[in-house]
Amino acid sequence: MPASNSVAKALRVLDALAQPDAPHRLGEIAERAGVPKASAHRILGTLVAEGFAAPDGEGRYGIGDRLQAMAARVLSEDTVGIGAVLRTLQQRLGLTVHLAVLNGDHATYTHKVDPDRAYRIATEVGMRLPLHATAAGKALLAHLPAAEASVLIDGTPLMARTAHTVTDPAEVHRELETARADGFAIDYEEHEQSICSLAAPVLDSDGYPVGAVSISALTFLVTRDQLPSFADAVRQAAADVARRL
Numbered sequence: 596m597p598a599s600n601s602v603a604k605a606l607r608v609l610d611a612l613a614q615p616d617a618p619h620r621l622g623e624i625a626e627r628a629g630v631p632k633a634s635a636h637r638i639l640g641t642l643v644a645e646g647f648a649a650p651d652g653e654g655r656y657g658i659g660d661r662l663q664a665m666a667a668r669v670l671s672e673d674t675v676g677i678g679a680v681l682r683t684l685q686q687r688l689g690l691t692v693h694l695a696v697l698n699g700d701h702a703t704y705t706h707k708v709d710p711d712r713a714y715r716i717a718t719e720v721g722m723r724l725p726l727h728a729t730a731a732g733k734a735l736l737a738h739l740p741a742a743e744a745s746v747l748i749d750g751t752p753l754m755a756r757t758a759h760t761v762t763d764p765a766e767v768h769r770e771l772e773t774a775r776a777d778g779f780a781i782d783y784e785e786h787e788q789s790i791c792s793l794a795a796p797v798l799d800s801d802g803y804p805v806g807a808v809s810i811s812a813l814t815f816l817v818t819r820d821q822l823p824s825f826a827d828a829v830r831q832a833a834a835d836v837a838r839r840l
Contacts, residue, residue, distance in 0.1 A: 604630045608638045612648055613662070617699035618655035657699040664721040676839050681708045681808070684832040688825055690810045690817075691716045694797075694836065695724060695731040697739075697804065700747055702732045705806070716790060716811050725786065727753045727767050728760045730794035731807040733780035737771040738796045738804040744771065759784045779826045783819050790814065793822050795833035797840065805840060808833040 611627035612619065619627075625635035639656055642648035646661030677694065685692040685708040694706040702724040709715055726732030726747055736744050748771075753762040761767055774780035783791045794809035810825055 604628065604634055605638050605641075608635055609642065609647065609662075612639075612642070612656060613658055618649075618651045618657035620655050624656065660723070663698055663703050663723070677706065677836050678708075680832050680835045680839065681706055684708075684808070684810070684828060685710060687828055688810055690812045690825070691718070692832075693718065693731065693809045693811065694806055695735075695794075695809065696806045697735045698723075700751065701725060702729065702735055702807070714813070716813075717787075718811070725754065725756065727762070728756045728782060728786045729809075730780045730782045730792035731809040733767075733771060733774055733782065734794040734796045734807040734809070735804045736767075737774040737780060738798060738802065740803075756786050757784055757788055761785065777826070778830050779823075781822055783822065784814060791817055791819070791822055793825050793829055795826070795830040797833045797837045799837070799840070806833075806836065808836055 607628035607630060608624060611624045614627065621632060621636055621639070624639070625632040628635060630638075639648055643650060643656075643659065646659045648656050648662070649659040650656055681692045681694060689710050691710060692706075692708040693704050695702040695704050704718060704720050704722045704724070707718060707720055724732050726736050736747060739747070748764050748767050753764065753767065754760075755762050761770065770780070779793055779795045781791070781793045786792070790811055791814050792809050792811040794807045796804040797806035797808060799805050808829055810829055812822075
């Protein structure tokens with residue numbers, strides 16, 4: 596059905612914007628949306644102004660923070676029982692549990708389950724995660740097609756979040772090989788000081804990573820050597836989430 600009015604055109608542009616492999620060029624968005632480039636450019640300008648789209652400075656557009664937060668709220672409604680899987684994992688391990696999804700060049704938390712403890716890890720639904728510096732991000736990267744992962748690792752500078760962040764692309768690729776073989780990824784104070792995490796990918800029927808289940812803990816409670824001992828439980832939870840999706 597042709598985009599016959601401004602609302603339909605805007606929705607088609609929004610849908611094209613949210614397709615995988617973001618950010619997208621204007622011509623690609625216009626073609627996918629079935630609208631003239633001039634119209635797509637005008638609509639994107641409004642979406643950028645309202646926070647639903649974000650330019651990358653090189654003529655391409657990805658989804659903006661406001662759209663990411665909206666998507667996270669929708670996913671957190673949990674109509675397929677994902678929350679029950681995550682709560683079971685949290686109760687089994689006693690650690691903070693997250694579900695994250697891939698959003699262009701970063702990941703976004705869509706779910707969080709806190710343990711019943713005096714402290715809380717300072718994360719929230721809708722939070723953006725750098726892919727190279729987080730367990731969830733590395734679990735996603737490890738299972739992306741090689742060309743997609745290469746763009747995200749080699750195509751942009753890898754910023755250091757802490758003194759432990761790996762920023763050398765070659766070393767990140769080596770970590771991803773290990774994560775792919777093991778079925779889980781870890782970060783130990785790479786994203787935040789005193790925080791460690793382990794994550795397993797949520798794969799669709801084609802093996803594409805649609806999300807990652809992760810657990811997080813304070814490093815004075817879980818040592819680097821202890822962290823991999825949680826892998827079986829996290830991988831099982833990720834497989835359960837995949838079945839529900």
